[in-house]
Amino acid sequence: MDLSYGAAAEAFRAEVRAFLSLHWPPPSDTRGAELKAFIRTFRALATGEGYLYRAIPKIYGGSEQPVDVIKAQVIREEFARARAPMEVGGNGMNMTVPTLLEKGTEEQKELFIRKTVEGDYIWGQGYSEPGSGSDLASVRTKGELSADGKKWIINGQKIWTSQGMQSTHMFMLVRTEPDAPKHDGITYLLIDLDQPGVTRRPIRQMTGEEGDHTFCEFFFDNAETPVSWQVGERGQGWTVSRTTLKHERASIGGADGLGKQFAKLVDLAKEVGRIDDPIVRDKLTQIEGSVLSHRYSSYRIFSCAAAGEDPGPVALMMKLLLTEIGHEMALLAQELIGEHGFLEPAGAGGRSNRGPRGPEKWLDQIMGSLGNSIAGGASNIQRNIIGERGLGLPRDLAMSGER
């Protein structure tokens, strides 16, 4: 075993560093619109060097690089070290672009990829509905062809759309074949959210967050989208929605975040004078056992990806493991903050200009840990996936539509 990346990667690292030291950060007086423009130029330069948007063809604004998870990781590490902006994040880069690259038409790729890469289009994920969460294939939002066959007319409701308030577009699953079996009657559509048939309403989250960070519900009342914005075949939306980003996805970044959070928990125990408490020390190291399991397993998955090997069932476990660790950390944090737990943490939702916050800021984390146990497939669904796909246990036939 060897956790180093090898000489070639280190030479590449030096190259990336040299690039960053030349082009980042911006001069200290760059602010506002000027900063935005600077970042845009910087991203374009970095793309020109082959550092960003590596999986995206040049004609759509990417740098079209061969798959190399090690290089991609070196880039992530060096950009993070320099605090330089990476690719624009979010659903667009994570979901829309890979889906279009694999299943989209030439017209769709031209229309959407560059705009998404440049941050002009922001995508909401329109999957969940009030009646369809875990049972995602039961979506009921209706899509019907217009009389001239050129447009889809959409009626229904989507819910829990993250970043819904900022989204310019949505990719959504709609039922177009009401008589077909559940999985065969769904079509994958792209839609412009800026039109009269679309109403959005923010939903306040349990953290109290409002505004940018909250999720939304969307009402579609004869909203329209061109038939040419349908991705994949009509009725094949379920299959299209399974399309995932295969390029350079493996990273050890997720584990870094967890490690930092754990380090903060240790700091909290010190701050509140409880670090010498044997029970706290025991609980901390107990949690750390799982944190490190997660970290080293991410090395393992990353290492397999670099070698083109299948890491096996461990890859199916990372989300649930992360969720469970989050819960453990939340419980200990809650214990540690004691009576600070009476205070409102004043979330990240635009009300944080109340001056410095004390240990009560952990309440955000504590409540936030619950979001992870639901979003992107609830924990029970993760357990089903581990049991069925990981351990080969028989599938419950009634539940074949879960996400």
Add this chain to the structure above:
Amino acid sequence: MHFHLTEEQKAIQDAVRGTLADSWPIERIHAFADGDEDFDRASWHALMALGLGGMLAPDSGMGLLDAALVCEVAGEAAAAGPLIGQLLAVAAVVASGKGDAEALASGAQVATLLHGGSDYAPSARAADLFLIVDRAKGVRLVPAADVTIEPVKAADRTRPMSKVSTPDDAGETLFAATDPMTARLADAALVLVAADALGGAQKVTDMSVAYAKEREQFGQPIGRFQALKHQLAHMALAVEPARALVWYAAYAWDAELPDAPRAAAMAKAHLCDTYIQTTRAAVAAHGGIGYTWEYGLNYWFRRAMADRAWLGSPAEHRARAATLAGW
């Protein structure tokens, strides 16, 4: 980066697995468990014949990771014999230049591990040598003749224990307490016990999954019932990611990284907890049959209890890990 097993490493594990399956089938475990022996000569010699005894000799081209992979399979099989002591004895003897490394590596001489401060050693009656690893007093190699052995009725029937006592000056000092090798050997022992626990936890999970696929109730395999499916998923979730914790601890030891002692403590604590949790869940997943002696789960459950008690409890190692972190 290379943080997964090589084909050679997988092949070694397969070879050990095959050998132990042949020489140490469940009928043999049953007979051994009911008998009064300390040691299963047949499975021990079959294992030693694979030539793995010298894995921890510095010039073997292998290292603690490879040794851990072998101990993992031994844990899976609940194999008898003082494998961990034997592997460490070779490391200690070769590094100190004292003792007969060849006889130990071939298994002709049997060495068992006596942890400093403990009164118990596994397979003591079969041992020619006792490797005493004591963080506070150093490492000594004591011939059996100098040791008083009193067999006890051990809970872990696969690795019978004896109460042993040795005079303080018996045998030969291989390393002083201040010699870095003393701490390194003590750390390596922790990693190898963690590996044994990993193998056992994986084994009982596999047994449970296999059983859930074949056992039918209410007209269907019980593994289709979500409550049980989720319990099995949780067992797997406890074991599979923790595998990397053992790998890392072994890798850190081999590479002599500064966090190797802490990684060893974390692995020992975490895996011994995981093992006991998983075996408890395995018995539950099997229902009544799991509670029988005959079915055999009890051997792994007992071994989980022994692994947990051996070389210091999880809480003890977590306390050490907290201190080593500088908290």
